[in-house]
Structure formats: C-alpha cells, structure tokens
Amino acid sequence: MSTVPLLAAAAALIVLPGGLVAWLWGARGLTLWGTAPVVSISLASVGAVAMQVLHVRWSAPTYLGVTVAVLLVSFLLRLAWTMVRQRTFRPPTGATAMARPAYRWTSLATVLVALGVPLVVLGVRFAQIFGHPDGISQTYDNVFHQNALQFIAQTGRASSLTLGSLDATSNAISFYPAAWHDIISVLNSALPIDGIVATNLGNVVIGALVWPATSVLLTRTLFGFRPLLLIATGVLATGFGIFPYLLVDFGVLYPNFLGLVLLPAVLAVIAHLLRLSTNLTRRPVRDLALAVAGLTALMLAHPSVGLTLLAVAFPFVLVWSLRLTWRLPLRVAALRLLAGLVVPAVYVAVVGVAWISFRPSKLASFWPPLGSVGQAWGEAVTSSPLGRPVPLLIAVLTVLGVAAIVRWRSLPGYCLLAATGITMWFYVVSAGFAKDDVRDLITRVWYNDSYRTAAQLAITTLPVAACGAAWLAGAIWSWFSRRWAAGSRRRTTASALVGTAVAVLALFLGTSDASVTDEQSHATDMYRLDDQSQLLTADEEAVLERLPRTTPADAVIAGVPGNGSALAYAIGDRMSLLMTASATPAAGDESVLYTQLGRISTDPAVCTAARRLKVTHVLDFGTQEINKMIHTYPGFVNLAKNPGVTLVDSQGQAKLYELSACDR
Incomplete structure (x- = not known):
C-alpha cells in the first residue's frame, strides 16, 4: 500500500x-x-x-x-x-458521446x-x-x-x-x-x-x-x-x-x-x-x-x-x-x-x-x-x-x-x-x-x-x-x-x-x-530473486547494493556482463566496463585485461591497461549467464588464487575483488 x-x-x-x-x-x-x-x-x-x-x-x-x-x-x-475563422467557422457536425443530458x-x-x-x-x-x-x-x-x-x-x-x-x-x-x-x-x-x-x-x-x-x-x-x-x-x-x-x-x-x-x-x-x-x-x-x-x-x-x-x-x-x-x-x-x-x-x-x-x-x-x-x-x-x-x-x-x-x-x-x-x-x-x-x-x-x-x-x-x-x-x-x-x-x-x-x-x-x-x-518466475535466478541471484544483488560502500565513487568495474555483473551500474551506481549482456571486450586494453588478468602481478601491461580503462575492481559472479550464453575469459579464471587481486566483499558465491597489484 x-x-x-x-x-x-x-x-x-x-x-x-x-x-x-x-x-x-x-x-x-x-x-x-x-x-x-x-x-x-x-x-x-x-x-x-x-x-x-x-x-x-x-x-x-x-x-x-x-x-x-x-x-x-x-x-x-x-x-x-x-481569430481568423471567428465569423466564417461552421459548428462541427456530429454528436459527441455525452452531448445529451x-x-x-x-x-x-x-x-x-x-x-x-x-x-x-x-x-x-x-x-x-x-x-x-x-x-x-x-x-x-x-x-x-x-x-x-x-x-x-x-x-x-x-x-x-x-x-x-x-x-x-x-x-x-x-x-x-x-x-x-x-x-x-x-x-x-x-x-x-x-x-x-x-x-x-x-x-x-x-x-x-x-x-x-x-x-x-x-x-x-x-x-x-x-x-x-x-x-x-x-x-x-x-x-x-x-x-x-x-x-x-x-x-x-x-x-x-x-x-x-x-x-x-x-x-x-x-x-x-x-x-x-x-x-x-x-x-x-x-x-x-x-x-x-x-x-x-x-x-x-x-x-x-x-x-x-x-x-x-x-x-x-x-x-x-x-x-x-x-x-x-x-x-x-x-x-x-x-x-x-x-x-x-x-x-x-x-x-x-x-x-x-x-x-x-x-x-x-x-x-x-x-x-x-x-x-x-x-x-x-x-x-x-x-x-x-x-x-x-x-x-x-x-x-x-x-x-x-x-x-x-x-x-x-x-x-x-x-x-x-x-x-x-x-x-x-x-x-x-x-x-x-x-x-x-x-x-x-x-x-x-x-x-x-x-x-x-x-x-x-x-x-x-x-x-x-x-x-x-x-x-x-x-x-x-x-x-x-x-x-x-x-x-x-x-x-x-x-x-x-x-x-x-x-x-x-x-x-x-x-x-x-x-x-x-511464467512472468512471475522471471521476476523471482533467489539462488536460482537466471540473471542475478540474491547474493549477487546484495554485493551490488553494497558497491557504494565497498568501492570509491569513480570506480570502474569489470566482469562478465551476461552473468549479471554489468548491473553494477544500475544497482550499485558504479560504472561497468561492459554495459550490455552480450558485450565482449574490444581489441586493445579491454582484451589485455580479460585475457591477461591472471598475470597482473608479473606483467606490467595488465595494470597499464587497467589504468587507461580506469578499472579498479572485478566482479566474479561465476560462469552461469543469461540465455545460456558462454563467455570464458582466461583472465577471470581462479581469481581467488590470483595474488594480484584482493577480496573486498563477498556473499555466497558472489565476490568482489580489487586490483591491488596496480596500487603498488
């Protein structure tokens, strides 16, 4: 009400x-x-x-x-x-629906x-x-x-x-x-x-x-x-x-x-x-x-x-x-x-x-x-x-x-x-x-x-x-x-x-x-928010809602957009690098970040690309994507074992990492 x-x-x-x-x-x-x-x-x-x-x-x-x-x-x-038709105008013909009392x-x-x-x-x-x-x-x-x-x-x-x-x-x-x-x-x-x-x-x-x-x-x-x-x-x-x-x-x-x-x-x-x-x-x-x-x-x-x-x-x-x-x-x-x-x-x-x-x-x-x-x-x-x-x-x-x-x-x-x-x-x-x-x-x-x-x-x-x-x-x-x-x-x-x-x-x-x-x-199912939701789970939404507290205001966040991470912009008020569900990394800096992120601690090119893109954080929402899409990026594999990123926030399987290696 x-x-x-x-x-x-x-x-x-x-x-x-x-x-x-x-x-x-x-x-x-x-x-x-x-x-x-x-x-x-x-x-x-x-x-x-x-x-x-x-x-x-x-x-x-x-x-x-x-x-x-x-x-x-x-x-x-x-x-x-x-004013032009004041004297020559003829009343409109026909009757309106509510003309008769x-x-x-x-x-x-x-x-x-x-x-x-x-x-x-x-x-x-x-x-x-x-x-x-x-x-x-x-x-x-x-x-x-x-x-x-x-x-x-x-x-x-x-x-x-x-x-x-x-x-x-x-x-x-x-x-x-x-x-x-x-x-x-x-x-x-x-x-x-x-x-x-x-x-x-x-x-x-x-x-x-x-x-x-x-x-x-x-x-x-x-x-x-x-x-x-x-x-x-x-x-x-x-x-x-x-x-x-x-x-x-x-x-x-x-x-x-x-x-x-x-x-x-x-x-x-x-x-x-x-x-x-x-x-x-x-x-x-x-x-x-x-x-x-x-x-x-x-x-x-x-x-x-x-x-x-x-x-x-x-x-x-x-x-x-x-x-x-x-x-x-x-x-x-x-x-x-x-x-x-x-x-x-x-x-x-x-x-x-x-x-x-x-x-x-x-x-x-x-x-x-x-x-x-x-x-x-x-x-x-x-x-x-x-x-x-x-x-x-x-x-x-x-x-x-x-x-x-x-x-x-x-x-x-x-x-x-x-x-x-x-x-x-x-x-x-x-x-x-x-x-x-x-x-x-x-x-x-x-x-x-x-x-x-x-x-x-x-x-x-x-x-x-x-x-x-x-x-x-x-x-x-x-x-x-x-x-x-x-x-x-x-x-x-x-x-x-x-x-x-x-x-x-x-x-x-x-x-x-x-x-x-x-x-x-069927439509109701498409608006249900739980652990089985097709685009965004309840845990993932919770992580996105906390982005204003866990990231700086000018943060740009990378992720696989089809798994819901692109909604960091709409829900968390933080810019997402890829903004639509099927968006893929462009050649150049975006490609370097998505393919080479695993070598962020040893390859300076990764941090250089991240700085040019202003990317400071990465969302890991797993591999399930909307419409059964599959986008596998080598840089996003095993982020938990990547020494160049630091876990900032998590809930369930949803995780937010900071590119800590690029701050050194």
Missing part, C-alpha cells in the same frame, strides 16, 4: 502533461483520456532529443518545461486560428466500469508478477534497460539518436528508440525511487491504466458509444495472455510494450480523421495534430510498432480514398475506382520504403519459424500463439464478433476486420513461413520474432471479441427483458444493472483461464 501514492504520482506524470496539451487541441471525454498518454510520450521522446541538442539535462523539470512550452505555442496557434449518468457509469475493472484486475496482476516494487526482470534485454535508466539519471542524455551507445563522451548517431526510457527516467527523477522501482511503477500505469483507455477509445471510435461494447472491451483487455503480460515477461521488451499499448489510440485518431468513425464530432485539425504526435510517439517507442500502425491503417486509407473518389463526376465506374486506388498506391509505396529503411540487421533477426502455416493460422485465429493455451471464451467471442460486425454492416468494422487479418498474417509469416527471403522481407522489421508479432494480435482482436460479447449480451438481455424485466422503469433499470454486473463477472471469470494464469505464472 505504501506504493499507492507513488503509483498515483506516476500516473499523473504519464497522463496529465499530454492531457493538458490534448485538451487545448480540442480533445474531450474518452478521446482526451485515450490520447493523453500518447501526447505525453510524444512530449517526452521528442523533448529528450531536443534537450540534448540544446545541451540541457533531461529530467522531470525539463519534461514539465517542454510541456509548458508546447502548451504556450498551442494556445497561441489556437488563438490565431479562432439524458445519457450523462449512463455514460459516466459506463466509462467508470470499462476503465475501472481492468485498472484493478491488471494492476493486481502486474503487482503479483513483479512481486515487489523493486523486483527486477531476470532477462537479457533488461541489462540494457536498467543501465540506460542509470545513464540518463547520471548524464541527463536521453536522446533516441545517441542512447544506444551509453557513451557520455560521444555524439555519434547510435539510434535506440528511447520513448520508454525517457518517460520512466522522468519518474525516476521526480519521485524518491530508483530506476528499477520506476520501471515497475511505470509499467503498472502503462499496462493497467493506459492500455484499457486506448482500447476503449478505439472501440468507441469505430462503433459508437455502446455501453455493453465499451464495458466488454475493458474487461476483455485483461483476458489475453499474449498481451499485455507477455512483453513484461519475454525479452524483456519494454519499448514494444509501450508502443503497442499506445497503438489503439493512434489508430482511433486516424480512423476518425478519415471519417471512418461513428457518431463523433469532426475536428480535422485536432485529429491531424493527434495523429502526428501519435505516430511520432510510436516510432520513438519502437519503429516496428510504428510500422505495424501503418500496416493496419491501410484498410482505412483504402476505404477513405474509394469513398472520396466515388463522388467524382466520372461516368465510368472503372475510372472512379482507378482514381480511388491512386492514394492507396502511393501509401503502399511510402510504407514500403519505411519497411525497408527501419529493418534491423539480418544478424539480429535470427529468430526461426515455430511450426507450419496451418498451425500458425490456427493459433492466430484462436489468440493462442506460441503454443499457448487457447483462451476459449475469447476465441468464441472473436467468431461472434466477426458475425456481429457483418450483421451491423459497419464500414469501420470491416476495416477493423481487415486490420485484424493483417496482424494475423504477420504472425503466420513469422511463425509458419520457411526461413527465407520472403519471410525476411515481411517480418524482419520485428526481427522475425514470433513473440513480437504474437503480442500485437491482441491489439486488433480485442475490439472484435468485444463486439461479439456485446452482441451476445444484447441478445440475452433482449430475450430476458421480454420475459422478466418488463414493468416499471425502476424495475427495468435494476434489471439492467444486475445484468451488467453478471456480464462483467462472467467475462472476467471466463477469461481468467489457463492462457492468462500460465502466462502470469
């Missing part, structure tokens, strides 16, 4: 700055709630790049300063726009349930996964993530253009999408917590608060304000084992996690901008600003998520273009059709260029397929990728959702179905296609990694399944009301409330199946 105020503060920092900007741009209601974190992430990620160019440290005050500057510019632009209380109750239920359920489940506010993910990528947060805290350099090198002395381009690190570092700066606690608090907010809000916004945009549909979206957001739980387990892929959480809101804005939405006020200037901010946030969260957005937005662009050109005064229908395909063709060409430009290297995209094409299609359609248990209720509701959308004859719904087919196809390619150039062309933007393409299945399947749930609940309610609920208004209202509560409980219980519990159990 002591973390609740910190969680509230974290939520405020992630939601309020972007919310103020979005409000000034004209966002209201669910649009405001769903796009606020998108704008906040855009402010943080772009602001971090700009501040580094201006040689200003990135921190919470800087983040708030960027927000104030954008608010001021937005206010002046809006004032100028209002008769529905105000119903709308408020709907939103509270749709967002409140997943906030509690996901918040509790994430807390159970992390185990403790400072629970650390025992995964390969987390070495970089935690060291990057410490690097930002110490240097104030958080630009996506240079963060990849973790080198404060270099301004060379080393791109790494840093939006997640930028916003988490703000929490680290503003609150009395370290980077690991900031990571967990921020991820709880992103997963439990932001994910349901963006998903409900997408559903509302495509299908209108239907209480049962919005409530179903919120409750079902907790029921996919593949998201949001998977990406705080595997990898650990925090940047992808953030990007996919934001994606539904950006897609909703694009759908609204293209007039493929239901019963909403038309505000093209607002939507264009939100779309630009959203695409920027996604590309700086992770470019692969930005490309996913461009892919799933294609059906919306195609339908918009065809609708627009169908009104042209051309007598031949074929000419109107041809004209309608011009914009989609240009769109595909631009996306194709981006697809090639933002691909990672072939060397990094080594992930193999997992099975056959047929198996992959079956897993995609049933939301059970990677051989996970089938979420039976969600699979059934997805089928019903397709039928409901067809029955409703919903054009935005048809676009959603096409987008869902696209995300399924990406998973099928990565998981089922042979390892060849075709597969590489299509899915290398996700490193050919089926875990990444699996996670994004939930983004588009969720609103489809929610349509199925709403249609089924509506059919049951119609049948029930004809028999028992008829009568006074009070009796009808009471029956509706009871029916809604039963539906929420049924959806929650029906989706709390093996697909979720198995994934939650």
Whole structure:
C-alpha cells in the first residue's frame, strides 16, 4: 500500500502533461483520456532529443518545461486560428458521446466500469508478477534497460539518436528508440525511487491504466458509444495472455510494450480523421495534430510498432480514398475506382520504403519459424500463439464478433476486420513461413520474432471479441427483458444493472483461464530473486547494493556482463566496463585485461591497461549467464588464487575483488 501514492504520482506524470496539451487541441471525454498518454510520450521522446541538442539535462523539470512550452505555442496557434475563422467557422457536425443530458449518468457509469475493472484486475496482476516494487526482470534485454535508466539519471542524455551507445563522451548517431526510457527516467527523477522501482511503477500505469483507455477509445471510435461494447472491451483487455503480460515477461521488451499499448489510440485518431468513425464530432485539425504526435510517439517507442500502425491503417486509407473518389463526376465506374486506388498506391509505396529503411540487421533477426502455416493460422485465429493455451471464451467471442460486425454492416468494422487479418498474417509469416527471403522481407522489421508479432494480435482482436460479447449480451438481455424485466422503469433499470454486473463477472471469470494464469505464472518466475535466478541471484544483488560502500565513487568495474555483473551500474551506481549482456571486450586494453588478468602481478601491461580503462575492481559472479550464453575469459579464471587481486566483499558465491597489484 505504501506504493499507492507513488503509483498515483506516476500516473499523473504519464497522463496529465499530454492531457493538458490534448485538451487545448480540442480533445474531450474518452478521446482526451485515450490520447493523453500518447501526447505525453510524444512530449517526452521528442523533448529528450531536443534537450540534448540544446545541451540541457533531461529530467522531470525539463519534461514539465517542454510541456509548458508546447502548451504556450498551442494556445497561441489556437488563438490565431479562432481569430481568423471567428465569423466564417461552421459548428462541427456530429454528436459527441455525452452531448445529451439524458445519457450523462449512463455514460459516466459506463466509462467508470470499462476503465475501472481492468485498472484493478491488471494492476493486481502486474503487482503479483513483479512481486515487489523493486523486483527486477531476470532477462537479457533488461541489462540494457536498467543501465540506460542509470545513464540518463547520471548524464541527463536521453536522446533516441545517441542512447544506444551509453557513451557520455560521444555524439555519434547510435539510434535506440528511447520513448520508454525517457518517460520512466522522468519518474525516476521526480519521485524518491530508483530506476528499477520506476520501471515497475511505470509499467503498472502503462499496462493497467493506459492500455484499457486506448482500447476503449478505439472501440468507441469505430462503433459508437455502446455501453455493453465499451464495458466488454475493458474487461476483455485483461483476458489475453499474449498481451499485455507477455512483453513484461519475454525479452524483456519494454519499448514494444509501450508502443503497442499506445497503438489503439493512434489508430482511433486516424480512423476518425478519415471519417471512418461513428457518431463523433469532426475536428480535422485536432485529429491531424493527434495523429502526428501519435505516430511520432510510436516510432520513438519502437519503429516496428510504428510500422505495424501503418500496416493496419491501410484498410482505412483504402476505404477513405474509394469513398472520396466515388463522388467524382466520372461516368465510368472503372475510372472512379482507378482514381480511388491512386492514394492507396502511393501509401503502399511510402510504407514500403519505411519497411525497408527501419529493418534491423539480418544478424539480429535470427529468430526461426515455430511450426507450419496451418498451425500458425490456427493459433492466430484462436489468440493462442506460441503454443499457448487457447483462451476459449475469447476465441468464441472473436467468431461472434466477426458475425456481429457483418450483421451491423459497419464500414469501420470491416476495416477493423481487415486490420485484424493483417496482424494475423504477420504472425503466420513469422511463425509458419520457411526461413527465407520472403519471410525476411515481411517480418524482419520485428526481427522475425514470433513473440513480437504474437503480442500485437491482441491489439486488433480485442475490439472484435468485444463486439461479439456485446452482441451476445444484447441478445440475452433482449430475450430476458421480454420475459422478466418488463414493468416499471425502476424495475427495468435494476434489471439492467444486475445484468451488467453478471456480464462483467462472467467475462472476467471466463477469461481468467489457463492462457492468462500460465502466462502470469511464467512472468512471475522471471521476476523471482533467489539462488536460482537466471540473471542475478540474491547474493549477487546484495554485493551490488553494497558497491557504494565497498568501492570509491569513480570506480570502474569489470566482469562478465551476461552473468549479471554489468548491473553494477544500475544497482550499485558504479560504472561497468561492459554495459550490455552480450558485450565482449574490444581489441586493445579491454582484451589485455580479460585475457591477461591472471598475470597482473608479473606483467606490467595488465595494470597499464587497467589504468587507461580506469578499472579498479572485478566482479566474479561465476560462469552461469543469461540465455545460456558462454563467455570464458582466461583472465577471470581462479581469481581467488590470483595474488594480484584482493577480496573486498563477498556473499555466497558472489565476490568482489580489487586490483591491488596496480596500487603498488
């Protein structure tokens, strides 16, 4: 419970700055709630790049300063726009979701349930996964993530253009999408917590608060304000084992996690901008600003998520273009059709260029397929990728959702179905296609990694399944009301409330199946700290936590990074010579240290290399490395028998040595 105020503060920092900007741009209601974190992430990620160019440290005050500057510019632009169009402006067409007073209380109750239920359920489940506010993910990528947060805290350099090198002395381009690190570092700066606690608090907010809000916004945009549909979206957001739980387990892929959480809101804005939405006020200037901010946030969260957005937005662009050109005064229908395909063709060409430009290297995209094409299609359609248990209720509701959308004859719904087919196809390619150039062309933007393409299945399947749930609940309610609920208004209202509560409980219980519990159990194991932990054991963490007392402030520590010793920087606030899990010694001084350390007492070259590298200590965390990596360095063998090093600290099998021979 002591973390609740910190969680509230974290939520405020992630939601309020972007919310103020979005409000000034004209966002209201669910649009405001769903796009606020998108704008906040855009402010943080772009602001971090700009501040580094201006040689200003990135921190919470800087983040708030960027927000104030954008608010001021937005206010002046809006004032100028209002003055120019004061007399010629026509009121926006359409009706907002809460425009009629008769529905105000119903709308408020709907939103509270749709967002409140997943906030509690996901918040509790994430807390159970992390185990403790400072629970650390025992995964390969987390070495970089935690060291990057410490690097930002110490240097104030958080630009996506240079963060990849973790080198404060270099301004060379080393791109790494840093939006997640930028916003988490703000929490680290503003609150009395370290980077690991900031990571967990921020991820709880992103997963439990932001994910349901963006998903409900997408559903509302495509299908209108239907209480049962919005409530179903919120409750079902907790029921996919593949998201949001998977990406705080595997990898650990925090940047992808953030990007996919934001994606539904950006897609909703694009759908609204293209007039493929239901019963909403038309505000093209607002939507264009939100779309630009959203695409920027996604590309700086992770470019692969930005490309996913461009892919799933294609059906919306195609339908918009065809609708627009169908009104042209051309007598031949074929000419109107041809004209309608011009914009989609240009769109595909631009996306194709981006697809090639933002691909990672072939060397990094080594992930193999997992099975056959047929198996992959079956897993995609049933939301059970990677051989996970089938979420039976969600699979059934997805089928019903397709039928409901067809029955409703919903054009935005048809676009959603096409987008869902696209995300399924990406998973099928990565998981089922042979390892060849075709597969590489299509899915290398996700490193050919089926875990990444699996996670994004939930983004588009969720609103489809929610349509199925709403249609089924509506059919049951119609049948029930004809028999028992008829009568006074009070009796009808009471029956509706009871029916809604039963539906929420049924959806929650029906989706709390093996697909979720198995994934939650596996994710929990990845945050467990004990003697069997994969990256860092309890003894090793204790030695790292004592580094501020056992080493000088300017100490540089060498170690085998894959065994957890690289976290000396993130946990012990002492510079690690190698900063990422798979880093290896460079030729020259680093190679001398790692190969010749055993001769430190007799070979002056070893101490010369150590002094140039400023290395004063060595961590011995044994030979077990993350992901079963093996790095054997001759200089690190039998350190206990090396007369040139002195044991400074130990706990269990974890030991810290000082290069005492170099002090002579």
